[in-house]
Every structure is written in C-alpha cells, then in structure tokens.
Amino acid sequence: xxxxxxxxxxxxxxxxxxxxxxxxxxxxxxxxxxxxxxxxxxxxxxxxxxxxxxxxxxxxxxxxxxxxxxxxxxxxxxxxxxxxxxxxxxxxxxxxxxxxxxxxxxxxxxxxxxxxxxxxxxxxxxxxxxxxxxxxxxxxxxxxxxxxxxxxxxxxxxxxxxxxxxxxxxxxxxxxxxxxxxxxxxxxxxxxxxxxxxxxxxxxxxxxxxxxxxxxxxxxxxxxxxxxxxxxxxxxxxxxxxxxxxxxxxxxxxxxxxxxxxxxxxxxxxxxxxxxxxxxxxxxxxxxxxxxx
DNA sequence: CTTATGACCTGATAGC
DNA sequence: TGCTATCAGGTCATAA
Numbered sequence: 466x467x468x469x470x471x472x473x474x475x476x477x478x479x480x481x482x483x484x485x486x487x488x489x490x491x492x493x494x495x496x497x498x499x500x501x502x503x504x505x506x507x508x509x510x511x512x513x514x515x516x517x518x519x520x521x522x523x524x525x526x527x528x529x530x531x532x533x534x535x536x537x538x539x540x541x542x543x544x545x546x547x548x549x550x551x552x553x554x555x556x557x558x559x560x561x562x563x564x565x566x567x568x569x570x571x572x573x574x575x576x577x578x579x580x581x582x583x584x585x586x587x588x589x590x591x592x593x594x595x596x597x598x599x600x601x602x603x604x605x606x607x608x609x610x611x612x613x614x615x616x617x618x619x620x621x622x623x624x625x626x627x628x629x630x631x632x633x634x635x636x637x638x639x640x641x642x643x644x645x646x647x648x649x650x651x652x653x654x655x656x657x658x659x660x661x662x663x664x665x666x667x668x669x670x671x672x673x674x675x676x677x678x679x680x681x682x683x684x685x686x687x688x689x690x691x692x693x694x695x696x697x698x699x700x701x702x703x704x705x706x707x708x709x710x711x712x713x714x715x716x717x718x719x720x721x722x723x724x725x726x727x728x729x730x731x732x733x734x735x736x737x738x739x740x741x742x743x744x745x746x747x748x749x750x751x752x753x754x755x756x757x758x
Numbered sequence: 759c760t761t762a763t764g765a766c767c768t769g770a771t772a773g774c
Numbered sequence: 775t776g777c778t779a780t781c782a783g784g785t786c787a788t789a790a
Binding site for chain 2: 509559576593597636637638642704744
C-alpha cells in the first residue's frame with residue numbers, strides 16, 4: 466500500500482519506538498516471508514525454486530541487537546543494529562509494522578509473519594495479509610547496499626530535475642510508467658505518480674523522451690512537493706495503511722486526482738479522466754495536463 | 759538491450 | 775443472505 470510518505474511516516478514512528486532498545490527475541494511464523502543471505506533466488510521470487518532456504522538464525526533476525534536507527538530508501542526500510550546487522554523491510558501492498566506496548570494487545574493478530582520482543586517488554590510485529598511484502602536480513606550495511614539499495618534509483622523526496630532526467634533518459638515509455646519504475650526513482654507509486662503529474666501539468670501519456678527541460682523541472686518540483694505534503698499529513702490511508710502506533714494518515718483529503726475519476730478537476734472544473742496506463746488505474750485532467758507541454 | 763504482460767496473494771465492495 | 779466478479783497503494787520473471 467505504502468508509497469514513500471507512508472514508509473517515511475512508519476520510519477519515524479518505528480525509530481521512536483525502537484532506537485536504543487535491545488531486541489531480546491524474534492519468532493518467524495512464515496519462513497517464506499523472510500529472505501536470508503544465501504537463500505535461493507533471494508527476493509520476491511518465492512515460486513519455482515526447489516532448493517531449500519538456509520537455516521534462519523536468531524542472529525539474522527537481530528536477536529541481542531541494540532537498534533541504532535531506522536533508515537529508508539524509497540519504499541524500503543532498514544532497521545540497523547549498533548553492531549551493523551540490518552533487517553530490511555518492504556511492505557508490498559498490505560504490509561504493516563506495529564509496535565504494541567508491554568501488556569497491550571495488537572489491533573489485529575491475523576497474518577502476523579514475524580514477531581520481535583524488546584528489552585522493555587514491548588512487542589513488534591510484521592503483518593501482511595496479501596504477502597506481497599517481505600523481510601531481508603543482511604549481515605552488515607555493505608550487504609544491504611550491494612544486494613538491495615544499489616539496485617534502485619535515488620530517493621524521490623529529494624530528487625532534482627537534472628538527475629531525474631538523466632536516469633529517465635530518452636525512454637520511449639510514457640512518463641507514468643517511468644515514474645513507477647523504482648530503478649529510475651525510488652518511492653513513487655500509483656497515487657503519487659498521478660498527483661505529481663497533475664501538479665506538474667503533464668499528461669501521464671506523454672512520451673518520456675519528448676519532455677522539455679522546463680517540464681523536467683516542473684516534474685521534479687512537483688514530486689518533491691507532493692511527497693513532502695503527504696508526509697506532513699502523516700501519509701495517506703486508503704484502507705490498510707497504519708504507522709507503527711497503528712494510526713492512520715490524513716493525506717487522503719489532499720488528493721487532487723487519485724480516486725477522483727469522473728469528478729470535477731479542482732483547477733479547471735472539467736471532468737477528470739480515468740484509464741489504465743502502464744497496467745495501473747490512472748486519473749488525470751486532459752485539459753490541465755496536455756500531452757505536449 | 760528495452761518494453762509489455764501475467765503472476766503472485768487476500769479482502770473489500772458492487773451487483774445480481 | 776449469499777454468490778460471483780472486479781478491484782486494490784507493488785514487484786518480479788518471462789516473453790517479445
């Protein structure tokens with residue numbers, strides 16, 4: 466579910482709960498939601514592989530580790546221990562990381578795949594009904610970079626026009642597809658791609674190679690603005706998204722096109738269009754967002 | 759190499 | 775009430 470603003474909100478609330486705490490125990494209820502170093506395939510590809518996964522140790526799950534900080538790149542989180550061990554988390558579409566204070570019940574115990582216990586008695590769980598998310602264990606931060614973070618583009622929250630244009634290159638794809646490509650830019654998903662294109666007055670159908678320098682500047686600025694405002698609203702909760710405390714985000718009230726197909730454009734009053742582009746439902750204003758601009 | 763497509767999952771909702 | 779069809783915020787392997 467989560468795009469960059471939701472993951473950043475989770476990062477902040479999770480770091481507040483974990484920093485300086487020692488993990489005393491970890492339990493993995495679904496082994497196939499965790500990828501350890503040396504596992505076959507080593508990613509989302511959990512099907513079609515016959516080799517058995519390696520044995521998960523307590524150390525891999527950060528047992529006895531003291532949490533130094535929680536990092537983020539795009540939609541990926543990393544819980545970093547002070548001895549360098551890392552647990553990387555991707556929420557997929559429906560993932561959540563929830564912290565339950567000692568003695569308090571979790572809002573929902575269903576679909577919990579991993580649980581940790583802290584020295585304070587607080588508990589942390591990773592739950593993900595749809596199981597599109599996952600957890601990757603890394604022996605150190607170099608391994609995190611090498612195996613994962615070097616494979617995605619720069620973080621969308623601070624993207625500048627020159628870098629964006631360089632990485633998107635002269636692609637023949639439509640701009641909507643390029644914004645969703647995490648190797649180009651890390652953190653933008655379907656909601657904020659549409660919102661950023663509306664803000665920059667660019668059609669989602671515009672061919673990437675055709676964009677002018679001034680258009681790239683508007684786009685980069687719009688991406689940063691849309692994501693920054695969404696973080697200020699503590700993320701957008703359409704249905705499932707919660708931060709580490711179980712709180713929803715209020716960003717849904719600020720959406721100008723996402724989910725508003727058939728309604729009036731807030732800028733020109735015309736009707737917002739909705740159609741599948743790049744395999745995702747896409748909403749835009751054909752008047753305010755011309756193909757060539 | 760680049761680009762497009764189907765597949766992976768569960769749950770909520772709309773329509774009959 | 776209960777059934778079926780459709781859709782959902784992401785990413786990957788595979789095919790063209």
